[in-house]
Amino acid sequence: MAYEAAKRPLFRKLDNYLLHVSDLDEAISFYRDRLGHALIWRDAEAAGFALPEADAELVVHLRIGPETDILVNDVDAAFREFLAAGGTAVEPPFDIAIGRCARVCDPFGNVLVILDQSKGTFTTDAEQNVIGVEPAGNPT
Template sequence: MAYEAPKKPLFRKLDNYLLHVSDLEQAISFYRDRLGHSLIWRNAEAAGFALPETDAELVVHLRIGPETDILVDDADAAFQELLAAGAKAVEPPFDIAIGRCARVCDPFGNVLVILDQSKGTFTTDKEQNVVGVGPTRYPT
């Protein structure tokens, strides 16, 4: 069976650029206090910062990175579509706090990280600590 291109693009937007850091508090100090990026959320192992000309985020994380995460409507369906198009599975879809995520390798050796916000987006308190997940900011 030949691959047929989807009727609409698979990728919605770049969701975030994620960097690995060894010290979360030092990373927050560097990106917020020294470079001027607004802290928009934080939890025990990661923090997200605003990028002023986009709704994509700069994220620092204690366990993973670097990677660029691409938003899709449905990570499970997008994973299958990518495999049908010739990508190779790196990590099948799995749950994350805001939805689902997966990793594939395109035919050129690039790892693509896809995620959806099927559970919503982070909600925070006045100090930007994540307190839950609420309705997604981006309509599907």
């Protein structure tokens, strides 16, 4: 039986472009202080910077990268739909601080990272340190 095309696009938008770095403080100094990107959040392993003409972020991370993260409405449903369309699983859905995430591979060998914000978005203090997660659907 042939796969029936979805009535709506699976991917919503690019969430971030993530780069691997070996020193988080040096990376913050480089991207914020030398290149002028506003720091919007940071935690012990990663930091996110604003891209002025997009709502996507540039993220630096101590453990993972490089990767491009694509936002979907529901990772578990998107994962199933991607596999039904002919993609393969690299890493099944798992929890992250703001929601769920999975890694998939298209038929051409491209690994894609899909995530949702089902738990909410980061909240930060005055120095942009992550202090929690604002639940999804609540006004900030």
